[in-house]
Amino acid sequence: NAGVTQTPKFQVLKTGQSMTLQCAQDMNHNSMYWYRQDPGMGLRLIYYSASEGTTDKGEVPNGYNVSRLNKREFSLRLESAAPSQTSVYFCASSEIAVNTGELFFGEGSRLTVL
């Protein structure tokens, strides 16, 4: 049982390049999330998808787009990468049951933008 799988684990980009971070979960969860984690800033929500077919902005959505491809997969796209997007990106999923706080996280994708 893999849980939440993210690819790639590491990526180096040049300013202005584009890329997509992939995320898949095998727990049949309805909700999926993308967070970024920066030193001293904690985890910040970029986008989330409460259920298949819906997406909503989080705290820091600028410069990103998302696609909920199906119930299992939720991708994050950087159209024109900037050095400020250097970060560790985490995908997470949860059952739609609200207020339990139990998110299941992937192992992260470490992105460096030069």
Add this chain to the structure above:
Amino acid sequence: EDQVTQSPEALRLQEGESSSLNCSYTVSGLRGLFWYRQDPGKGPEFLFTLYSAGEEKEKERLKATLTKKESFLHITAPKPEDSATYLCAVPTIQGAQKLVFGQGTRLTINP
């Protein structure tokens, strides 16, 4: 604005030396407070949910407590394997789908 602040930023203890981590929050109408553990190079792992002041949850050497303004994660007789960053989070007013995380406390237990 919903806010979560954790202290201290980092804490070093000797094996067996008990201590507490603090998570203070300002949120309109608390709908739960959540603790996570994060090992280096890994994603956070869920530990506890607390819903109301006075509630306590325990797991091995960890005990989480909640008051109206803060939560404590008490660690009793810690072992080196308890070394990790501990994060707390609360749902924002927009709903449980949006969590606000604190910056974390990096805990190191020396043998």
